[in-house]
Amino acid sequence: MNKSLLLALSAPFVLLALPSCSVQPTAADYDRMAQEMMKNSFVARGIATMDRLNPDQANDLCAQAEVAGQQLDDKTAQAIQAAQMKTIVPPADGRFLGDWREGELIAQSGRGLTWTDVATAASGGNCFNCHQITKAEISFGTLGPSLLNYGRLRGVTDPNSPEARPIVEYTWGKLSNPRAYNACSQMPRAGHKGILTQDQMRHVMALLLDPESPVNREVAN
Structure with a gap:
C-alpha cells in the first residue's frame, strides 16, 4: 500500500486511540492501527477462512523483500528452499504419471x-x-x-x-x-x-x- 495513503487512512484512528493529543504517533503506531484495520475487514466466508491472515514464513519474508525492492540474501533463500523441500511427498505407490x-x-x-x-x-x-x-x-x-x-x-x-x-x-x-x-x-x-x-x-x-x-x-x- 502507498505509504502516504496508509498514513492518511491511519492517522484519525491513531489520534483517537492515543490517551492524549500531545503524544506524537510513531511509525509503529501507524503500522499497528493499519494492520488492525485490515484484519477487522476480513471475515470467514465459505472455504475462505481466517487463516489467510497468517501467511507462512516464506510468504512473509518474500513479501518483505519485494516491498523493499531487494532480493533475499542467499542464506535466507537457501533456508526457505530447504524447509520447502521437506514438504514434497512422492506418490505412495511410486506411480508418477496418469492420463x-x-x-x-x-x-x-x-x-x-x-x-x-x-x-x-x-x-x-x-x-x-x-x-x-x-x-x-x-x-x-x-x-x-x-x-x-x-x-x-x-x-x-x-x-x-x-x-x-x-x-x-x-x-x-x-x-x-x-x-x-x-x-x-x-x-x-x-x-x-x-x-x-x-x-x-x-x-x-x-x-x-x-x-x-x-x-x-x-x-x-
Whole structure:
C-alpha cells in the first residue's frame, strides 16, 4: 500500500486511540492501527477462512523483500528452499504419471478455491494462465516459461525408465512446491497447498512428460 495513503487512512484512528493529543504517533503506531484495520475487514466466508491472515514464513519474508525492492540474501533463500523441500511427498505407490488427456483438462481449468466453492470439489490447475503448453491452445499467459516440448527437450522418451527418473522426480517436486527450488517463486504450490489432488498431479505430469501428449508431439517454433 502507498505509504502516504496508509498514513492518511491511519492517522484519525491513531489520534483517537492515543490517551492524549500531545503524544506524537510513531511509525509503529501507524503500522499497528493499519494492520488492525485490515484484519477487522476480513471475515470467514465459505472455504475462505481466517487463516489467510497468517501467511507462512516464506510468504512473509518474500513479501518483505519485494516491498523493499531487494532480493533475499542467499542464506535466507537457501533456508526457505530447504524447509520447502521437506514438504514434497512422492506418490505412495511410486506411480508418477496418469492420463495426459485428463491433465490437459486440469491445465485448462481455473475453477476452484473461491469462497463460493465446496471444499471437497476438485480445483483446476489454471496452468495456461501463466504458460504456453500446447499449440492448439491459443489463449495462454506468459508469466511463466513456455512448456512446449517439456519432456522432449529433456530427453524423456520413456517416463518409466531409470534414465528419466531425475526429471520425473524434479517435475513432481516443482508442481508440488516450486519454492523448494526458488524461494520466492510465484508459481502456486499445487501439491503442498492442496490445490490439486495426487491423482490430478499425476495427470498434469503425464501432460508434460508422456511422449504421446500434444506437449511433446508438437514441434515448437
